[in-house]
Every structure is written in structure tokens, then in C-alpha cells.
Amino acid sequence: MHGEVEDVAWIAPRMVRIVLGGTGLRGFAVNGDTDSYINVAIPPAEAPYGPVFDVDEVRATLPAEFWPARRRYTVRAWDEAAGLLTVDVVTHGDDGAAGPWAASARPGDVLVFSGPSGGYRPAADAAWHLMAGDESALPAIAASLEVLAPTARAVVRVVCDGPEHEIELVSPAEVDLLWLHRDASPDVDQLAASIRALPWSPGPVHAFVHGEADEIRGVRKHLLTDRGLTRADMSCSPYWRRTMTDEAWRQVKRDFVRAMEDDTP
Ligand SMILES: Cc1cc2nc3c(=O)[nH]c(=O)nc-3n(C[C@H](O)[C@H](O)[C@H](O)COP(=O)(O)OP(=O)(O)OC[C@H]3O[C@@H](n4cnc5c(N)ncnc54)[C@H](O)[C@@H]3O)c2cc1C
Numbered sequence: 001m002h003g004e005v006e007d008v009a010w011i012a013p014r015m016v017r018i019v020l021g022g023t024g025l026r027g028f029a030v031n032g033d034t035d036s037y038i039n040v041a042i043p044p045a046e047a048p049y050g051p052v053f054d055v056d057e058v059r060a061t062l063p064a065e066f067w068p069a070r071r072r073y074t075v076r077a078w079d080e081a082a083g084l085l086t087v088d089v090v091t092h093g094d095d096g097a098a099g100p101w102a103a104s105a106r107p108g109d110v111l112v113f114s115g116p117s118g119g120y121r122p123a124a125d126a127a128w129h130l131m132a133g134d135e136s137a138l139p140a141i142a143a144s145l146e147v148l149a150p151t152a153r154a155v156v157r158v159v160c161d162g163p164e165h166e167i168e169l170v171s172p173a174e175v176d177l178l179w180l181h182r183d184a185s186p187d188v189d190q191l192a193a194s195i196r197a198l199p200w201s202p203g204p205v206h207a208f209v210h211g212e213a214d215e216i217r218g219v220r221k222h223l224l225t226d227r228g229l230t231r232a233d234m235s236c237s238p239y240w241r242r243t244m245t246d247e248a249w250r251q252v253k254r255d256f257v258r259a260m261e262d263d264t265p
Contacts, residue, residue, distance in 0.1 A: 001028060002052050003085055005109040011088065012165045015135060016102045017076070020085045020111055024052065028078065028085060033118030034144040035208070035235065036075040038087070040113040041068035042097040051110035068112070069097035071246055072239075074139035075116055088139045096245060120208055120235035122148055127203025129154040129173075132191055132219050133211030136239045138167065144208060148173035153201070157194045159215060188242075192218030196226070206233060213238030213249075217260050224264040 003020025011017045030036045041055050047066050049058060059067055077086040089102035101111075122129050122144050131141045131154060141156060148154060152173040160166060162183040169177060180190050187193075192215070207229060209219050220236045223229040238256065241249045 001025065001114060002110050002112045005105050005107050005111065006084065007107065008105050012135075012160075012167050014091050014161065014165060015088055015138070015167065016091055016105070017086060017088050018102055018105055018111070020087070021083055024110075025083055025085055028116075029080075030075055030078050030116055031118070033116075033121050034147055035120040035140040035210070036078075036116040036118035037072045038075060038085075038113040038115035039117075040071050040073055040098060040111055042071065042101050043068045043112075051112075053112060055112065055114070069246070071098040073098070073113075074137075074143070075118075076139040076143060088142075090135045120144070122152070122154075122208070123206040124149070125204070126152075126206035128152070128201050128205050130157075130195070130205050130207040130209075130223075131155070132157045132195060132207070132209045132216070133239075134159040134191075134215060135165065136212070137208075137210040140210065141208065142167075142169055145169055145171035145173065145175060155198065155201075157191060159191050159211070188212070188214045189218055191215045192222050195219055196222055200227060204233065205229065207235070209234060209236040210239050213241040213256060217263065220260065221263045 002024035004022035004024065005018055006021040007019040009017045044066060055068060073087045073089060075085065076088045089098060091099045091103040094100055129152065131144060133141060138158060145154060148171050150172040154171065154173050154175045156175060156177045157180060159180045159182055162181045166179045178194060180194055207223060209216050216236060216238055223234060
């Protein structure tokens with residue numbers, strides 16, 4: 001599957017919104033998960049194939065140096081009637097494949113991808129919702145807030161670089177939102193600390209905790225060991241890891257997740 005860039009808009013100094021359209025999206029569908037993600041394929045600059053390609057064929061027929069880099073991006077919105085797919089991409093300098101691709105994307109550019117997959121939607125029977133993460137989790141958090149009932153309540157804690165990196169989040173629900181600024185406090189524990197400091201509301205909570213690996217690990221540990229949540233009460237995964245490319249991260253992610261499991265009873 002592939003989309004053609006129809007629109008590019010900077011929604012924060014390091015976050016670019018890409019809207020994809022075109023006939024290559026025919027057949028795309030989401031199932032209601034608000035963390036649905038696609039697996040994009042970014043070819044290297046010297047790729048000897050065109051902008052629309054078959055990932056499996058490239059991998060089967062060309063040396064690894066020509067294989068596209070695979071990265072996961074949340075479906076921020078899918079407008080089925082208009083056939084438009086929106087993703088919000090964090091840009092983080094010249095390193096990497098997807099960030100630089102998004103930063104220089106222009107209308108007409110093509111993005112090849114597979115998916116979507118996903119697994120979370122705020123539970124309708126939760127007494128309240130906790131959503132925590134960084135900018136990479138913002139598309140899922142934003143999409144999740146939009147589908148809450150007007151009677152729902154959500155507590156949202158998001159790490160970003162500074163005030164100018166905050167984006168507008170819209171929800172019919174009652175939302176207690178706090179932005180945590182990395183520039184002011186680079187401590188990886190600040191996300192967990194903000195949740196430890198919360199006055200805990202009664203009733204079952206449904207949590208969504210995704211983002212940088214070390215930041216979300218502390219949150220998960222606190223929720224499971226101190227707040228009595230079970231694994232089923234939360235959707236939690238380390239989306240990316242500081243100082244590691246996604247390729248390097250995928251190599252060690254299994255061990256990291258195993259160690260994270262050992263953090264908790
Ligand atoms: C299911 C899932 C959904 C995701 N959804 C989104 C999404 O909607 N939007 C989004 O922006 N990201 C999202 N991510 C995270 C994204 O896939 C990673 O951040 C990815 O590593 C970015 O690839 P890259 O090619 O730009 O950089 P890489 O080549 O992977 O890394 C290059 C360097 O940049 C650093 N880096 C990577 N990501 C970030 C970041 N976010 N901030 C600062 N430095 C970074 C790395 O640590 C490394 O040092 C998602 C991840 C998963 C698993």
C-alpha cells in the first residue's frame with residue numbers, strides 16, 4: 001500500500017503533520033483502535049527502484065544496503081470518505097530515516113507502508129483514563145481523547161521539549177492535562193514522578209503509556225507495583241529509545257521488555 005503526500009503542515013517546531021491520499025490507499029481500513037499504526041518503508045537515497053515498490057521483492061532481490069528502513073507511525077486520522085490518512089511525525093535532526101523524510105516531505109512524494117495494526121481504545125467502562133508519554137505518543141493520545149464520552153475523565157501527562165512544542169488537544173471529556181518540559185528538566189524520571197504525585201481517583205482506571213523506553217518504564221513499574229493496576233488495565237510499550245536507531249532498538253527491545261517485566265511482581 002502507498003499514499004501520496006497531499007499536504008504538509010508543521011503543528012509544532014519538531015512535529016510535522018503529513019496527509020496522504022491517492023489511489024494507493026484503496027482498501028485501507030482501521031478497526032476503531034485509537035493507537036492504530038502503519039509500518040512505513042523509507043528507501044535509502046541511492047535506492048535503484050522507484051517510489052512505489054514491493055518491500056518483500058526489494059528484500060528478496062537486492063542487497064541489504066538498498067532495503068528500505070521500516071518505522072512505525074500512528075494513524076492520527078483516517079478520513080474514509082475523503083480517502084485521506086494523517087500521520088504526525090516527530091522530527092529530531094538529521095539522524096534517522098523517517099524524521100528526515102517527513103521534515104523534507106513535499107506534496108507528490110510517496111510513502112510506502114503496510115498495516116494498520118493496533119490494540120488500544122479507551123475502555124467505555126473505565127472510571128477514568130490515564131494517558132502518559134512523549135511526543136511520539138501524542139498522535140495516539142490525541143486520537144484517544146477525541147473518542148472519549150462527554151462524561152469520561154482523563155488525566156494526561158506528556159513530555160515535550162518546552163512550551164512551544166505543546167499542541168492543542170481536543171476532547172469532549174473532562175481532561176486534566178499537564179505538559180512536562182524536557183528542556184527545563186531533562187530527568188527521564190519526570191514523567192513517572194508526575195504520575196506518582198497524582199492524587200489517585202477511585203474506580204477502575206484504563207491507562208495508555210507509550211513513548212521513550214526509559215521514561216515509560218518508570219511509569220509502568222509505578223502503576224503495577226504502587227497503584228494496583230494489572231497488565232490488562234494498561235496498554236504500555238516502549239516506542240523508541242534514546243541514542244538508538246530503530247534498527248538498534250529492535251535488536252535489544254525483547255531483552256528490555258523482559259527486564260521491564262522483572263521490575264514488577
Ligand atoms: C507502534 C508505534 C507507533 C509510533 N507512532 C509514532 C508517531 O505517530 N509519531 C512519531 O513521531 N513517532 C512514532 N513512533 C516512534 C517512531 O517510530 C520512532 O521514534 C522511530 O525511531 C523514528 O525513526 P527515525 O528514522 O526518525 O529515527 P531513527 O533512525 O530510529 O533514530 C535516529 C536517532 O533519533 C533518535 N530518535 C528517534 N525517535 C525520536 C524521537 N521521537 N525524539 C527524539 N529522538 C528520537 C534515536 O534515538 C536515534 O538516536 C511510534 C513507534 C511505535 C512502535
